Amino acid sequence: MAHNLHKTLKEFDSGAxxxxxxSLPALGKALGVKVxxxxxxxxxxxxxxxxxxDGKKITEEHIEQLANWAPTASRVDEIPFVVARVVLQDFTGVPLLxxxxxxxxxxxxxxxxxKAIEPLVPVDLVVDHSVQIDYFRQPDALDLNMKLEFQRxxxxxxxxxxxMQAFDTxxxxPPGIGxxxxxxxxxxxxxxxxxxxxADTVYYPDSLVGTDSHTTMINGIGVVGWGVGGIEAEAGMLGQPVYFLTPDVVGVELKGKLREGLTATDLVLTITEMLRKEKVVGxxxxxxxxxxxxxGVPDRATIGNMAPEYGATMGFFPVDEKTIEYFEGTGRTKQEIAAFAAYFKAQKMFGVPKAGDIDYSKVLTxxxxxxxxxxxxxxxxxxxxEIGKVQHTFEDLFxxxxxxxxxxxxADDLETVYKTKDGIDVKNGDILIAAITSCTNTSNPSVxxxxxxxxxKAVQAGLTVAPHIKTSLAPGSRIVTEYLTATKLLPYLEKLGFTLAAYGCTTCIGNAGDLTPELNEAITSNDIVAAAVLSGNRNFEARIHPNIRANFLASPPLVVAYAIAGNITRDLMTEPVGKGKNGKDVYLGDIWPTSDEINKLLKYALNAKAFKSNYSKLTTDGDLWSKIHGVDGDVYEWPKxxxxxxxxxxxxxGMEPKAEIxxxxxxxALGIFGDSVTTDHISPAGSIKETSPAGVWxxxxxxxxxDFNSYGSRRGNHDxxxxxxxxxxxxxxxxxxAKADGTRVEGGLTIHQPSxxxxxxxxxxxKYIAAKTPTVVLAGEEYGTGSSRDWAAKGTALLGVKAVVAKSFERIHRSNLVGMGVLPLQFKEGDSVTSLGLTGEETFDIEDLGNDFKPQQQVTLVVHGKSGTKRVPVLLxxxxxxxxxxxxxxxxxxFVLRSLLAA
Incomplete structure (x- = not known):
């Protein structure tokens, strides 16, 4: 076919x-395939x-295999995908750097x-994960939080x-942008x-990988991209294709329209629940x-953003007129918009397909x-x-x-009222953090x-938020503040405590900042199950705050409503949100905005001039970022x-790997864990406990x-x-x-064997490393779900773990384990830690892994226990x-370093 490949290079009018x-249509014609x-x-x-x-990394066979993608074919072919660029956030970007x-x-x-080590594609690092909500509910909270951020x-x-000075691309x-x-x-x-x-100017579509699992937000504008660990991103930016198995593609047909009063958050939580049940992982x-x-694009981006939560590699929307409208409204140039539309039309990829247009692996509606x-x-x-069931669900789970x-x-403890040392009444279900935060929703003007x-409406009705509730507004872009100011809505949010506290990923990533010592003391001494409500995408255990055990994801307006209500057991469908002027009961329906009210203000949110102005000045002379001075040179000297x-x-x-595996x-066994152990559980995240090994060090x-700061901010230090x-x-x-009452002990502890x-x-x-004893980790289903944290794999490797044996793995974490030289092994159907009776007192061998091993072959986990030896077949x-x-x-x-130095 090689002689036909040059015939696929076609001409089009780019608008300039x-x-x-x-041309994909030309390729289809050459191969006789209906692309x-x-x-x-x-x-x-x-x-x-x-x-x-190029005939080497990417061959004719790769092209033909993918062009002949079929809905029901077996997924064994490997795709070498060269991305156009790489995006990093600072928590993952610093260790990558x-x-x-x-x-x-x-x-x-x-x-x-x-200089042989140089990114071969553009790399953008956005500093957004470092700011914490130390100051809130005061006019200068943003300024004070940023000063603390730069100090830390x-x-x-x-x-x-x-x-920035060492690498050309x-x-x-900088911080404070979004x-x-x-x-x-x-x-x-x-x-x-x-x-x-x-002599040719060749156009090609945007594509990327990013070191944050929510990179998939970009799927909302027709860009193919997803989250990878920093380990994989390094390979991609240093010239390696991103390799992945040919995927199934699940088509989701959306019909009808949202009912009055519904938000994009309601839609995305429904899609997340639906697709998680359909097992769309990978x-x-x-x-x-x-x-x-x-x-529109903001709603599409909200849906794409949550792909990691429903388990998919991507949540993709094709390019159409709505995409072009978004580009126009966000200040892209006429020339690049014209080229964008012309390119996708030339490729016959413009427009959202209708039912029956595409062959999908499976169609859901x-x-x-x-x-x-x-x-x-x-x-x-x-x-x-559903909102009407929140009260009952919490009471049931309690x-x-x-x-x-x-x-x-x-159950009798639910209504018990406890008093803090400074006189605040607190009970189970009380909302102590209410945060409008996170990329999922703050890119969406409608919510x-x-x-x-x-x-x-709440302020005008006389409603307030209790002063001890930690409320915050941390938008994903400075544009948000501009349109909330232009619409004269920001002062009302401020009156309820939602003052601008940061531009960055705050509460959702575990940067909520601390509660008062008095609240912390009351929670821990009385074992109170307090709540947080946030407009984020993650609510795993101990992620939001170590002392807040019930965390709820909600749309921004619901975050405000629940902050007013003050307790998660308030049924907002039947009970008043609170008492307003003259003691009058105010219900959610009284203050909930209509779609007409929202739509009248949307023109303020997509203002091309505002976007151009905002992004034309990322830094200014004399600001905090300009005062940071880095050292010069091609090689970093690593000061203490x-x-x-x-x-x-x-x-x-050395230039050659070891001859023998x-x-x-x-x-x-270093640890035995149950189902849904997340990278939040595995990887260092959130605050650093004083008595923990990291705090002691x-x-x-x-x-x-x-001055401990957070684990995330210290990801550049392996110690x-x-x-x-x-x-x-x-x-x-x-x-x-287990404890006497049957509950499990929590925290990073283990039993050292044989002592x-x-x-x-x-x-x-x-101790195991000193004794030259290898270790393994055993786990249940969905091991490594959650954020794309490379330190979940790096830390595992540095602790001497040679293999993780689980019932199933999350996509990014499995890849990261391999990237760090740790074997991911999967129990066969029917086998598990429980069925095999594993306690951690055993020793383990891994057999059948020779130098000529193949992908996804069977290997044997040999278990030596008190009752004898078991030979357990597991999938590599x-x-x-x-x-x-x-x-x-x-x-x-x-691998990559050897490739670069040998070139």
């Missing part, structure tokens, strides 16, 4: 003269495979040119400044890119039909008119609750056992305007720091408790991070005996041929 593009029947998302990936064909800085150091020590993170920001969007996904949507995404090939989801065509007002919680985003997602409390309108340290992943590095024999290194791995206050290691000593997981791991979840190479090299980082 003639341009070239690699127009392929899902649009598959076609975008196919264009990249065709355009980047540390890794490539370390690669430069290795290159220099080996007598090679350090000065060393990290200096390191980023070094990266590495750019930083959340990475909203900035990506409003500013970084250009629709189509162009490059010079000889699949592409593509939306089509008249309902999909009728909703959702009638938008069936969506109801909802929250999700109290522990998982897929656990949707006394249910933990194994049934409950809180294992006595933010709805929150403002609800606040206005508790924030940034040279990572140990290249110790003993290391065999796992006599391994001990920081104090030993002269850091005061007040902190490995000590924080498996240290979550809510993680339950089943090796630890039987109870230790922190970190301390036990260090090294899924693709390239992952075999990564593992043989000791991980993706040494």
């Amino acid at each position: 003269g003639k341009g070239k593009y690699y 127009e029947r392929l899902p649009v998302s598959i076609r975008v990936v196919l264009e990249s495979v065709l355009r980047n064909f 540390a890794d490539i800085a370390a690669m430069r150091g290795v290159a220099e020590r080996m007598g090679k040119t350090p 993170n000065n060393e990290r920001y200096e390191f980023m400044k070094w990266g 590495f750019k930083v969007v 959340i990475v996904h909203q900035v990506n949507l409003e500013y970084l995404a250009r629709g189509v890119h162009k490059k010079t090939e000889g 699949k592409f989801v593509e939306f089509f039909g008249e309902g999909a065509a009728s909703i 959702l009638d938008l008119s069936t969506v109801t007002p909802s929250l999700a919680g109290p522990k998982r985003p897929q656990d949707r609750i 006394s249910k056992p933990v194994a049934e997602n409950g809180f294992a409390k006595k 933010l305007l709805a929150a403002g309108l609800l606040a206005k 720091s508790t924030y940034i340290a040279e990572p140990p992943f290249f110790e003993g590095f 290391e065999q796992v024999k006599g391994a001990r 920081l104090k030993e290194n002269g850091v005061l408790k007040a 902190v991070m490995m000590r924080g791995t498996f240290a979550n206050v809510r993680i339950k290691n089943l090796m630890i005996p 039987g000593e109870q230790l922190s997981i970190y301390d036990a791991a260090m 979840r090294i899924d693709t041929p390239i992952e075999v190479d990564y593992y043989k090299h000791g991980g993706i980082l040494p």
Whole structure:
């Protein structure tokens, strides 16, 4: 076919003269394939495979296999996808920068040119995860929180400044601009890119991977992209294709319209619940039909954003007139908008498909008119609750056992009132944090305007929010403040305590800041199940605040309403939200905005001039960012720091990998975990406990408790991070005996074998490493679900874990484990920790893993226990041929470094 490939390069009118593009219709004709029947998302990936064909990494076979994608074919073919760019957030971006800085150091020590290590595609790092809500409910909260942020993170920001001057294609969007996904949507995404090939200007569609699982928000404007761990992103930006197995594509037909008063949040929580039940993990989801065509980009982006919560690789909407309208409203140039539309029309990929247009692996249907007002919680985003059932659900879970997602409390305790030392009454179900935050909703003007309108009506009705509730407004972009100010709604939000506190990912990532000491003391001493309500996308245990156990995801207007109500057991469908003027009962229906009221204000939200003005000045002379000074030079010198340290992943590095694969024999269990263990449980996240191994290490290194900052901010220091791995206050290691009442002990503890000593997981791991004893982790279903945290895999590897054996894995975490040289092994159907009677007292061997192993082959887990030896067949979840190479090299980082230094 090679002689026909050049015939696919066709000419089109870009709106600014003639341009070239690699034509998919022409490819279909050459291969005799109906490419127009392929899902649009598959076609975008196919264009990249065709355009980047080189006969080596990308072959004719790759092109033909993908062009012949069929709805029911087996998914064994590996796709090498070369992305147009990479996007990072700062929590994952700093360790990635540390890794490539370390690669430069290795290159220099080996007598090679350090500049050989250079991103080959544009890389944008958006600093959005570092700000915390220390100050709130005061006019200068934003200014004070930013000053604290810069004070805490000065060393990290200096390191980023070094990266900006050291790498030609590495750019930083500084703190205080917005959340990475909203900035990506409003500013970084250009629709189509162009490059010079000889005498031709070749156009191609935007595509990316990002180091945040919610990168999928960009799917709302027809961009193919998803979240990967920093480990995989490094390979992508250093010239490696992103490899993945050919996916199933689930088509979701949207029909009808949302009923009056419903929000995009209600819709996305319904879709999340529906698709999680359909088990779309690892699949592409593509939306089509008249309902999909009728909703605007902000709603599409909200749905795309939650793809990790429903488990899909993507939640994709094709490009159409609504996409073009969004580009016009957000200040893109006429020239690039014209090229964007012309390109997708030339490729016959413009427009949302109708029913029957595309061949999908499976088709699901959702009638938008069936969506109801909802929250999700109290522990998982897929656990949707209709508003009228929130009270009953919480009361039910309050006394249910933990194994049934409950809180294992006595039902009689629900109404008990406790008093804090400063005289505040607190009881179970009380809302202590109410936050309008997170990329999911703050990019959506309709729900933010709805929150403002609800606040206005509430204030006018005489409603207030109790002063001890920690309320905050942390939009994903400065644009939000502009339109809330222009519509005169911001003052009403402020009167209810929702003052502007930050532009960044705050409460949703665990940066809610602390409660008062008095509230913390009352909660812990009385074991109160307090609540948080936030407009975020994640509510896993201990993520929002270590002392708040019930966390609910809600639309921004509902966040305001529940803040006024003050307790999650208030039934907002039948009970008043609160008492207003003259003691009058005010109900939710009295203050809920109509769609007409919202639509009249939407013109303020898509103002091209405002967008252009906002993004034309990311920094100004004399601002906090301009005062940060990084060192110069191609190679980083690694000054002593508790924030940034040279990572140990290249110790003993040589140009050749080990000749023999290391065999796992006599391994001990470092931990045994149940179902739905998230990367929040595994990876260091949130606040650092003073008595934890990481807290002890920081104090030993002269850091005061007040200056601990968060684990996320210290991701550039492996000494902190490995000590924080498996240290979550809510993680339950089943090796630890249950309490007398049957409940499980929480926290990062384990039983060291054969001593039987109870230790922190970190301390036990260090003992095993000193004794040269390998370790394994055993787990249930959905191991590693949640954020795309590379430290969940890096920390696991540094603790000496050689394999994780689970019933199933989340996509990104499985990939990250392989990338760090840790074996992911999957129990066969019917086998589990429980069925095999594993306690952690056993030793483990892994057999049948020779030098010639194949992807997804069967290997044997040999269990030596008191009752004898069991041979358990398990599936090797090294899924693709390239992952075999990564593992043989000791991980993706040494593989890529050897490739670059050998070039």
